[in-house]
Amino acid sequence: MEKSALLDALVHNAIDGIITIDELGIVESINPSACKLFDYAEPEVLGENISMLMPFDDKVAHDSYLKYYKMSGQSHIMGIGRELIGKTKNGNQFTFKIGVSEVKHAGRKIYAGFIHDLTQQKKDEERLKNYASHLEELVEERTKTLNDTIKALEKAKAKVSASLEKEKLISKLKNRFLSMASHEFRTPLSTAHLSASLIEKYAEPLNNANIIKHAGKIINAVTNLTTVLNDFLYIEQLEVGNVKAKPTCFDLVQLAEEITEEMQLLAKEKQQIHFSHNGCQKLITLDQNLIKNSIINLITNAIKYSEDGCTIEFTTEINDSHCIICVKDEGIGIPEEDQLHLFEPFFRAHNTGNIPGTGLGLNIVARYIALMNGSISYVSTINEGTSFTLTFSSI
Structure with a gap:
């Protein structure tokens, strides 16, 4: 029951x-x-x-x-x-x-x-079927869109490849022209520089100030143009990969004193280049030519962008871990808004005015320093001067 x-x-x-x-x-x-x-x-x-x-x-x-x-x-x-x-x-x-x-x-x-x-189950199955169908439509639509995008990318890739090939050709032609111009102009410029120097020498007994003055202008113009051509040549060599760091052991102090003596002859009237070395160690293993060109470039800029009577401080230091080279001037300084682009090729700060230059010098220096695994830094204030520091490992 x-x-x-x-x-x-x-x-x-x-x-x-x-x-x-x-x-x-x-x-x-x-x-x-x-x-x-x-x-x-x-x-x-x-x-x-x-x-x-x-x-x-x-x-x-x-x-x-x-x-x-x-x-x-x-x-x-x-x-x-x-x-x-x-x-x-x-x-x-x-x-x-x-x-x-x-x-x-x-x-x-x-x-x-x-x-x-099974009513609810059938509804769920129908909803799932519709959702699957909707997903299939979406997949088909997205696949079509993806295929269209791939085709567009392939066309863009073809255009970019063509542009790159054209750019490579233009770059080769540019480098070839720079190399040709730098070499072909060097001989007539050297001749003009020598002739102007001889005119200046032969004019001394005549005691004619105008001849000496204009001969000096010719020499300065030729020197500036030679500097421009040298910059183009350095850039061309860097672009084609011909510049390699070749470290050797040398006396940094001796090199710095030679550079100071040479650059003092090119300084403006009453400008003074003061060199000093910190520490007892003098030998360093770096690429001597690249170091020399970099220092000359920095001191040239210091001379160019500083007034007569200014002092240019040139210092070196070798300690147990680093080699430090510094060039400090009392010149026009670099505007803060321009500092971001300072090492870009052909860039010049907007306050340089009529001061001649190509905007290549600092780009060349930065690339030389990178070849030697060093670093370059700077501090600059408008109308108070700029200080560039090159740092290398001395280990």
């Missing part, structure tokens, strides 16, 4: 629908969940054929299933989950999954159907 009550309670409270029918398909019991699924009250279903809960096509199929099972004893649905269409009282249709079991009780056969509503 207790087992029967428990079984009734389980059937009555089951989440899925449970319906039992006899061999003729007549409904003998239906639980509340099944009533809710088909929207019928229990009395409306009991005693009726189960086909009332199916669309017309499924009614015929169901009758044929029962007939076939009676004749053959074989079932297409017994113990097998199967999807069917159900029809509610108001005619709405929904999909459900049914599992049918045969139960022998009191000398007769009863068929129990366990019904699970």
Whole structure:
């Protein structure tokens, strides 16, 4: 009795629908969940054929299933989950999954159907199907866009490659011209410089100030133009990779004193170049030519951008870890907004005015220092001067 009550309670409270029918398909019991699924009250279903809960096509199929099972004893649905269409009282249709079991009780056969509503599952599947279809469309669209982008990039790449080849050709022609111009102009300039110097010498006995004055102007002009051509030649050599650092051991102090003596001859009237060395160590292993050219460039700038009577401080130091070379002037200084571009080729600060120059000197120095694994730094204040510092490892 207790087992029967428990079984009734389980059937009555089951989440899925449970319906039992006899061999003729007549409904003998239906639980509340099944009533809710088909929207019928229990009395409306009991005693009726189960086909009332199916669309017309499924009614015929169901009758044929029962007939076939009676004749053959074989079932297409017994113990097998199967999807069917159900029809509610108001005619709405929904999909459900049914599992049918045969139960022998009191000398007769009863068929129990366990019904699970698939409405929400079908909605989810349809939504997933639509989402997958939408994703496929997006993938197809994105693939097309990606292919179009790849084609555009390939065209752009071809254009860039053509531009690069053209730029390489132009660069080669530029370097060839710079090399040719630097070498071809050097001979006539040397001749002009020598001739002007001879004129200046021969004019001394005549005591003619005008001849000496104009000969001096010629010499200065030739010197400036030679400096420009040298800058072009240095740049050309750097561009084609002909400049390599060749470290040797040399006396830095001796080199600095020679440079100071040479540059003092080129300084403006009353300008003084003061050289000093800190420390006892004098030997250093670097590329002597690159160091010399870099120092001459910095002192030339100091002379050029400083007034008469100014002092140019030139110092060197070799300690246990570093070699430090510094050139400090009292010149016009570098505007703060121009300092970011200071080492770019052909760049000149906007306060240089009519002072001649190519804007290549500092670019050349920076590249020379980099070849020797050194660093260049500076401090500059408008109208108070500029200090450049070259630092190398002395280890």
